[in-house]
Amino acid sequence: MSVSQEGHDAQEAIMKSLRRSLHFVPGGNEKMFIKATGLPADSLILDLEDAVTPENKADARKRVCEWLASTAWKGQEKLVRINPLESPWGREDIEAVMAVSPDGIVLPKIHDSAGVMAVDVLVTSLEREFARVHGSTPLLLIGTEEAAAVFNLNHTLNHARIEGVAWAAEDLSNALGAKAKRDDQGNYLEVFRYVRSLCLLAAIANGKQAIDGPFVDIRDRQGLEQECKLTSSMGYSGKLTIHPDQIDTVNRSFSPSDEEVSRARELVEAFASHQAEGRMAFAFNGEMVDVPHLKRAEALLARAALIKQYDNR
DSSP states (O other), X not given: OOHHHHHHHHHHHHHHSOOSEEEEEETTOHHHHHHHTTSOOSEXXXXXXXXXXXXXXXXXHHHHHHHHHHXXXXXXEEEEEOOOXXXXXXXXXXXXXXXXXXXXXXXXXXXXXXXXXXXXXXXXXXXXXXXXXXTOSOEEEEOOSSHHHHHHHHHHTOOTTEEEEEOOSHHHHHHHTXXXXXXXXXXBOHHHHHXXXXXXXXXXXXXXXXXXXXXXXXXXXXXXXXXXXXXXXXXXXXXXXXSGGGHHHHHHHTSOOHHHHHHHHHHHHHHXXXXXXXXXXXXXXXXXXXXXXXXXXXXXXXXXXXXXHHHTO
């Protein structure tokens, strides 16, 4: 795959479904679920894994399926994070939620492509059973929860059913036996910065959405804003959220500003004018620009249009 093709495929993945904020909702918690349906998150992740104790797994699964089947949804994407397929609950999770048509399934603890293939085989059979279009149930991975998963990530993501991948530090920290994840200034330690960068590279190389992990200090709004600014600048298209107060900040950070949209529109117009004269490289606002700048401007305008469409739901 060429560099230009990687960039094109990644933009197509980002545009396929807007996922700036992907908000976790504990499975079975009715109060939190009702509140979540009124939040401005692009996606809700109904969580059957970490948010549910083993003795409550079956009941939470039943409640989540009831939510999916009976709720008057307001345009939010409905995702379900299942338990790992090899766990006592994973297969039943998939079978149950597929019967009530989720918009996608979030897979935790995926170590390699074999794990994706196993889920794909099961989901494919259920799509056939419920007369759904083959491949219509996308997968999103939590892709960095084990050390081996990090090194396998590029190959793991090479599957058509996968639309996005999130990195996260919490489980990885446990796997590493790390005493801390961040330094005294709040910055991730080197190993976690490396994993964050590697996840982004693997996502773009495979034409998938790159989703930043959650910011766990829910009281530190300044820290959240700084992290969102950093990772959106890197190329991440969205972020996991764990508290309602984080969603507006995340949505704003992963949306083009009015100034950026205006500049991109001016740049596209300037390219049209110069192209008529046979030139695709020229000075624009004191900076030399060429085709990559045009592609970024066009992608930004397309994303801004999609965001406007979502926000007017």
